[in-house]
Amino acid sequence: MKRLPRVDLLADAPELAPARELLGRRAVVGLVREVLAEQREFVRAGGAAIGAEEALKLVAGRAEQRRASRLRAVINATGVVLHTNLGRAPLPPESAARLTELAWRYTSVELDLELGTRSRRAASIEAALAEISGAESALLVVNNAAAVLLALSTLAAGREVVVSRGELVEIGGGFRIPEVLVRSGARLREVGTTNRTRVGDYAAAIDAATACVLRVHPSNFRISGFTERPSLRELCELSHERGVPLVKDLGGGLVSELPGIEGEPSVQSCLTAGADLVCFSLDKLFGGPQGGVIVGKRELVSRLRDDPLARALRVDKLILLALEPVIEAYQRGQSERIPVHAMLRARPEALEERIRGWQRALGELAARTTLIETTAAAGGGTLPEEPLGSRALSIRTEDAEGLSRALRRGDPAVLPRIADGAVLLDARTVLPGEDEALIAALRAALSLENQN
Numbered sequence: 001m002k003r004l005p006r007v008d009l010l011a012d013a014p015e016l017a018p019a020r021e022l023l024g025r026r027a028v029v030g031l032v033r034e035v036l037a038e039q040r041e042f043v044r045a046g047g048a049a050i051g052a053e054e055a056l057k058l059v060a061g062r063a064e065q066r067r068a069s070r071l072r073a074v075i076n077a078t079g080v081v082l083h084t085n086l087g088r089a090p091l092p093p094e095s096a097a098r099l100t101e102l103a104w105r106y107t108s109v110e111l112d113l114e115l116g117t118r119s120r121r122a123a124s125i126e127a128a129l130a131e132i133s134g135a136e137s138a139l140l141v142v143n144n145a146a147a148v149l150l151a152l153s154t155l156a157a158g159r160e161v162v163v164s165r166g167e168l169v170e171i172g173g174g175f176r177i178p179e180v181l182v183r184s185g186a187r188l189r190e191v192g193t194t195n196r197t198r199v200g201d202y203a204a205a206i207d208a209a210t211a212c213v214l215r216v217h218p219s220n221f222r223i224s225g226f227t228e229r230p231s232l233r234e235l236c237e238l239s240h241e242r243g244v245p246l247v248k249d250l251g252g253g254l255v256s257e258l259p260g261i262e263g264e265p266s267v268q269s270c271l272t273a274g275a276d277l278v279c280f281s282l283d284k285l286f287g288g289p290q291g292g293v294i295v296g297k298r299e300l301v302s303r304l305r306d307d308p309l310a311r312a313l314r315v316d317k318l319i320l321l322a323l324e325p326v327i328e329a330y331q332r333g334q335s336e337r338i339p340v341h342a343m344l345r346a347r348p349e350a351l352e353e354r355i356r357g358w359q360r361a362l363g364e365l366a367a368r369t370t371l372i373e374t375t376a377a378a379g380g381g382t383l384p385e386e387p388l389g390s391r392a393l394s395i396r397t398e399d400a401e402g403l404s405r406a407l408r409r410g411d412p413a414v415l416p417r418i419a420d421g422a423v424l425l426d427a428r429t430v431l432p433g434e435d436e437a438l439i440a441a442l443r444a445a446l447s448l449e450n451q452n
C-alpha cells in the first residue's frame, strides 16, 4: 500500500498538465482518487502496487475518455432517418443559423415590443402550430411524453381514463402508458383484450367516473392476425355521445403529405375523425427540435395551459429559435426544406448518383466497394412493417466489427450498418454537406485496416 503514490503529487504532475487544462484540477484529483482506490482494492486482493508513472498513464487515459464523451458529430449511415440515439430529427440549416444569430443575445421571448408589456411565451408559435395542423388551438411543451402527462393530469386526475388493453404499450426510452397514467393521478380503466377491443367494450366501461378515452398510436409494434379495434372515428362518436373527450396520443407528428409513408396517420386526420386533443412529438416526422404539442379544442387546450404543471413543462428559448424556421417551411409549403422530409423523399436514382460520387472520390479503395440495393427506415416509431427502398455503399472486409468500430471512433464519427459480414453505408441518411467528411473518414479507416 505504501508504494502507492500520493494524490496531490500525481494530480499536480507535469504529465497531467493537459488534463488539468481540459477538465480543471478538481476533476483530475477526482480521477486520481478513482484510480488509486481501484489500485488499493487490487493490492488488497494480492496484486502488486503500480508506480507513479503507470498511475499517471491511467489517469491521463481517463481524462481523454472524459473529453471523448462530449457530444460529437455523427454521420448517420444507418438508413434510419429518425434515430433516437442520434437525437432524432436533424435541424434545417436555417434553424442553425437562427441559433447562431440569436442564442447569445437577449430576445423578445416574453415581451411585446409594440406595447412594451409582457407577452405569453410561444404564443405566435402556438398559433402557427394550430394553423398548420388545422386545430382550434395548440400548446407547446418539452416533449410528447410531457404532452400526454399534462393532458391526462389536467383532464383526468382522480378520475378514470378508458384505454384498450392492446394499447398499454411501451414506446422506447421507457415511455410506458400505464406508468404515465399513474403519474398523472388518473386511474386506468382497461377494456378489451390484447388483440381485440370493440366499441362495445368501451361503451360498457364509460360511466360517471370516466374523465376521458385515450387512444394510443401503436408506434413501434404491430399486433397481427386475429385482431380488431374500432376506427378512431367510431370511438370519437361514442365518446361524444357519452359526453367525454377523446385524447389521441399520436406520436409521429405528420402534418403534410410525405411519399413513402402513406399508411401513417396525420395530425389532421385525427382531428377530422373527431379527436378532441391530439398529442405529438416535434422531433419525429414533424422534423423539428425536441418538443411536444397538444392540439385540439380551444376550451380543453386552455385548461391545460392554465394548469401549473404546464409551467414546469415549458420550452426553452433555444427550442423556439430552432422551431421557427421549421414552422415557416410548412407555412410556405416548402416542407422539402426540412431535412427529415428531404431524406424520406430522396429518390433511389439520386442516392445511386451520390454513392458513385463516393466511389470516384475513394479512387483505388473503391475496388473493395459495391453499390447495393437495401432498405432504410423512417424510424422514430413509424410504420415498422413498411421498409423504404434505399441504396448503400457496401464495403468488403475481413472484420466488419473492427471497421465499423474504427469509423465510430473518428471525428465526425460515422455510424454504419453491418449486414452479412459487410459494412454498409446507406446514402439516404447522410446529410448534404457531409460527403467530404465521410470520404475522409472512410479513407482513414480503410487505410488503417490495410496496415493491420
Ligand SMILES: *Cc1c(COP(=O)(O)O)cnc(C)c1O
Pocket: 143, 144, 145, 146, 171, 173, 175, 216, 217, 218, 219, 249, 250, 251, 252, 280, 281, 282, 291, 292, 380, 381
Ligand atoms: C414517440 C412517442 C411518444 C414519446 O414522445 P417523446 O417526444 O419522445 O416524449 C409517446 N407516444 C407515442 C405514440 C410516440 O410515438
